[in-house]
Amino acid sequence: MSAPNHPELTPPTAPLTVKIDSVAFGGRGVARHDGKVFFVDNAIEGDVATIEVLKEGERYNEARVLTLVEPSPLRGKSPCSVSDQCGGCQWQGIAYAKQIEWKKQFVVNAVRRIGKLGEAIDVEVLPSPIDNGYRNRIFVRARITSAGQLKVGYFRAGSREFISITECAIACPRLNRFIQEILNLDFRDVAAKMQGSDEIKFRFEMQDLPARKDHEPHVLMSVYDPDDQNISVDLIVNKFKSLAAVAWVGSSKELVDAPFFEFESDLGITFHTAAGMFQQINIPHNHTVRRLVKEVADQYQPRRILDIFCGSGNLSLPLAKSSVHIDGVEFSKRAIAAAQHNVTAAGISDAHYVAGDTEKFLWRLAKQGIHYDMVIADPPREGMYKSLIPLMKIKPQTIIYVSCDPTTLSRDLSTLCKRDYIVKRFVALDFFPNTYHIESFVVLERIAR
Numbered sequence: 037m038s039a040p041n042h043p044e045l046t047p048p049t050a051p052l053t054v055k056i057d058s059v060a061f062g063g064r065g066v067a068r069h070d071g072k073v074f075f076v077d078n079a080i081e082g083d084v085a086t087i088e089v090l091k092e093g094e095r096y097n098e099a100r101v102l103t104l105v106e107p108s109p110l111r112g113k114s115p116c117s118v119s120d121q122c123g124g125c126q127w128q129g130i131a132y133a134k135q136i137e138w139k140k141q142f143v144v145n146a147v148r149r150i151g152k153l154g155e156a157i158d159v160e161v162l163p164s165p166i167d168n169g170y171r172n173r174i175f176v177r178a179r180i181t182s183a184g185q186l187k188v189g190y191f192r193a194g195s196r197e198f199i200s201i202t203e204c205a206i207a208c209p210r211l212n213r214f215i216q217e218i219l220n221l222d223f224r225d226v227a228a229k230m231q232g233s234d235e236i237k238f239r240f241e242m243q244d245l246p247a248r249k250d251h252e253p254h255v256l257m258s259v260y261d262p263d264d265q266n267i268s269v270d271l272i273v274n275k276f277k278s279l280a281a282v283a284w285v286g287s288s289k290e291l292v293d294a295p296f297f298e299f300e301s302d303l304g305i306t307f308h309t310a311a312g313m314f315q316q317i318n319i320p321h322n323h324t325v326r327r328l329v330k331e332v333a334d335q336y337q338p339r340r341i342l343d344i345f346c347g348s349g350n351l352s353l354p355l356a357k358s359s360v361h362i363d364g365v366e367f368s369k370r371a372i373a374a375a376q377h378n379v380t381a382a383g384i385s386d387a388h389y390v391a392g393d394t395e396k397f398l399w400r401l402a403k404q405g406i407h408y409d410m411v412i413a414d415p416p417r418e419g420m421y422k423s424l425i426p427l428m429k430i431k432p433q434t435i436i437y438v439s440c441d442p443t444t445l446s447r448d449l450s451t452l453c454k455r456d457y458i459v460k461r462f463v464a465l466d467f468f469p470n471t472y473h474i475e476s477f478v479v480l481e482r483i484a485r
C-alpha cells in the first residue's frame with residue numbers, strides 16, 4: 037500500500053547529506069537539518085555524511101552514516117585495524133585533547149541540563165595517564181572453525197556480527213601477547229566433535245594480574261558455555277590450562293569457588309581479586325581516584341565511613357586506621373569475600389563489608405537512626421535514585437559520589453542538591469580513552485540543619 041492513501045503512515049525519509057556539528061554523550065554525532073536534530077552513529081564533529089534515518093521521533097531522529105562524503109579533519113590514523121567496525125572504541129585516531137574537550141562538554145551539559153546546577157560548578161578534568169593499552173580485563177567473543185582454528189573478536193557495533201581481532205589497542209600489552217598465544221592453540225580435536233554447524237561460538241573473559249611478574253602465570257580466565265551442546269566447556273577450559281601464562285581458568289559455573297589472587301598494591305593495601313570479579317580496568321586512574329578519596333577524608337576527618345556499592349573495598353580500605361570505623365555493602369558475595377580477604381591480609385580491625393542491597397541496607401540504617409560522617413557511593417551505570425531518600429536520612433556530612441554515567445549522576449545530584457547538599461568539588465576522570473565514556477568524582481557537603 038502506498039503512503040498517499042494512508043496519510044497516517046509516514047513515508048521513510050530519503051537519505052540526507054548533513055554536516056555533523058558536535059558530539060553527544062553516547063558517542064553519536066549531532067547534525068541539524070530543516071529544524072530537526074539527528075543523532076548519527078559513528079559520526080564525529082566536522083564529518084560531512086550522507087545519512088539514513090533509522091527512527092523518527094518528535095524531538096530528534098536517529099540515523100546512521102551511509103557514505104562519509106568528507107571525513108572530519110579531526111580524524112587521524114587509527115592504531116586499530118577494526119576500530120571502524122567493532123563496537124568498542126568509537127574514537128581511535130582522534131586527537132586525545134579533542135576527546136577530553138568533548139568529554140568535559142558531556143559532563144558540563146549534563147550537570148546544567150539534567151542536574152539544573154547552574155554555571156557555578158567548575159568541572160576539573162584529569163586525562164588518563166595512558167591513552168591506549170590501559171585495560172587489564174577484556175571480554176571477547178570466540179569461534180572455533182571446522183579446521184580447529186580459534187578466532188577471537190568482538191561484535192560489530194549495534195549487531196551480533198563477529199569481527200575477528202588479533203590484538204586490541206586498549207588492552208594492556210600482556211593481554212595482547214596472551215591473545216597471540218591462544219590464537220596458536222590447536223582446537224582440531226574439539227572441532228571434530230562439532231555437530232550440525234560450521235563453527236563453535238562461545239565467549240570468555242581474560243584478566244591480567246598486574247602484581248605478577250612476566251615469567252609468573254598472570255592471566256585469570258572465565259569461559260562461558262559454547263552454543264554447540266555437544267561441546268563441553270571443559271574441553272575448551274583444558275586447552276587454555278595448557279598455557280604457562282594462565283594462573284587460573286574455569287567455566288563460568290566455577291566462578292563462585294574461584295581462588296583469590298593478589299591483584300595490586302596501593303596506599304599500603306594489597307587488593308585481591310578472582311576470575312570474573314569486577315575491578316576497575318584502568319589501574320593508574322584507579323590510583324588517582326583512591327588519592328582523591330583520601331584527600332577528602334584527610335580534609336573532613338570522618339570517624340565513621342560507609343562505602344556503598346563497595347565491591348572489594350577498592351575505595352575505602354586505604355582509609356582504615358585505628359580511629360576510623362568503616363562499613364561497606366555490596367550485592368556480589370564474591371566481591372564481599374574479596375573485601376574480607378583484603379581486610380584480613382592488611383590486618384585491619386574496624387572495617388566490615390557485608391553482602392546486600394544498598395537501598396534496603398540504607399533504609400535499615402535510617403530506621404535505626406545510625407549516622408555516618410562520610411558516605412562513599414560508587415553505583416553502577418543506573419545511578420542510585422532509589423537509595424537517595426534513605427541516604428539523606430542518615431545525614432552524612434560528606435558524600436563522595438563516583439559515577440560512570442554523567443546523566444544518571446546529574447539526575448541524582450539534582451535531588452541531593454535540592455536543599456540538603458552542595459557540590460564542593462567536581463572532577464571528571466578519563467578512565468576510558470578512545471571511547472565516549474567518562475568517570476566523575478563529586479564531593480558533596482551537607483548544608484541542611
Ligand SMILES: C[S@@+](CC[C@H](N)C(=O)[O-])C[C@H]1O[C@@H](n2cnc3c(N)ncnc32)[C@H](O)[C@@H]1O
Nearest residue numbers: 345346347350366367368392393394414415416
Ligand atoms: C561501579 S562498581 C564499583 C565497585 C567498587 N566501588 C570499586 O571501585 O571497585 C558498582 C558495584 O555495585 C554493585 N551493585 C550493583 N547494584 C547494587 C545494589 N543494588 N546493591 C549493592 N551493590 C550493588 C556491583 O556488584 C558493583 O560491584
